[in-house]
Amino acid sequence: MGSTLPEAIRPVRYAPPPGATGEIELTSLARMRVRGGPHEFIAPQRLDFDLLIRVESGSTTHTVDFTGYPLEPGDLVWVRAGQVQQWGAIDDIEGPVFLFTPSAIDTGTWELIRSAGVVTPNHWTAATVVGTAAAAALDAAQATAAATSAPSTADIRDAAAARALAAVLLLLVLAEPEGSGHRLPTHEVFVWFRDELEASFRTRHKVADYAARLGYSTRTLNRLARENTGLSAKQLIDERVVLEAKRLLAHGSDPVARIAGQLGFDDPSNFSKYFQHRTGTTPAAFRDRFRPSTESPR
Template identity: 75%
Template sequence: MGHSIRPVRYEPPPGVTGEIELTSLARMRARGGPEEFVAPQRLGFDLLVTVESGHAVHTVDFTGHPLGPGDLLWVRAGQVQQWGAVEVIEGPVFLFTPSAIDDTTWDLIRAAGVAMPNHWAGGTVAGTPAAAALTTALATAAAPDTNLRDAALARALAAALLLLVMAVPEGSGRRPPTHQAFVWFREELEKNFPTRHQVAEYAARLGYSARTLNRLARENTGLSAKQLIDERIVLEARRRLAHGRDPVARIAADLGFDDASNFSKFFRHRTGTTPAAFRERVRKA
């Protein structure tokens, strides 16, 4: 804690074509060096890890995920991650840009549920079609013909991701959305939360009433649309307060608040603490 959030772009090594790289944790450590895994990172690509050996805790947006043999970790572009004892775990890793997977697949993934996890325990995946699809994707990555291999790999990985979504256990919070408009709302929220704080702004953008968005939000999450908007703003604020060095006034301005005082009131009302107190507590921890 206390480090800046370091953006990490997709930069495959020479010889890797396309927008999907299959590597391993061992090769990642050798390529990046120890310092690569110290600071919090905001990924500009997706990372899919299959743990074959070792145990560690990997943190994604303030949630620590205990990893062990057989587990899968999927960190999505834009999330903030922090590596734990990366030197003691081993396994293959797919790195891929969002554009490497076709839009139809992403639409299906987003429509599959509200709360998409980052971590799948080994017992959840073992013996499922998702495990078989991941094995196929790993084998496809080793195919010799570059053009055909890249096309096949994109399709194999897309199939593995879809089947992985289907492997989420019951009771995890995943459930099909009740209306496509809710999926659109979540997409608009992710893109515009720093500048649009009111439900009416999203309703006007999507062509629905604020009442309809609130109803859909409650049906899918138990929260109102305004609560979801505020929740997303708070997540970004927590990321920057915990991992960055920007003053509170700068964070407030970047998140669309006219002054730091209003931001502090907003943050305290929703978290029970001030931005400064939250930053101090997290860094002491």
């Protein structure tokens, strides 16, 4: 892993070690600690790659976008590119880790994952995956990625590792965590809306803007949103804007006025009212919850 100079949320970019080939790296938590050093795992991080952790021993809590997941042996954690994570006591757990760029997995696999359900989880307990096809596929992916090969056949080994890892991700989508309930199949148009929302939430806050962009009516987008999530299209837009606002407030140091501009608000006071209406607290108060011992820039 490698990082750049600090930004609002510290980005961590994929930087394979010397000699590594392809866009998939199999390593371990122990090697990551050595490579990153003692300060690498303290601050929140926004990854530009995916991280798949298999806990083999120990326990801790790993936080992804404000949700803390208690980890025990046999658990899996999948942090996706763009999400904000915070390590717990990384010294207390051991296990293998896959680091891979989104482009390492074929487009068809990502399309299947996006269309399989509304939300892909970040955490699977041991009870959910041990003894399943997902666990067997992960064993195979680890063996494939760890296999040695001559330079002339490295591309074949890398291709095999990519396909094996893709199988793991697809099988994890099928291995629903306990209590998650059945996820309905997702309509293609809703997938388009969700993808466009992820790309444009900083500048488009109205359902009509997305409807015009996709060539469907606002009524259609609202119907599909409710069928797939129970929320209206506007609620989904607000949910995504608020998530990014929370990330920037909790993990960054930019003033609230600058964050408002980054999220497409012309007036900081309008952003503050928007945030308070949807969260029940002001941006400054939300930030203070995460920095009780320091003065928060307003």
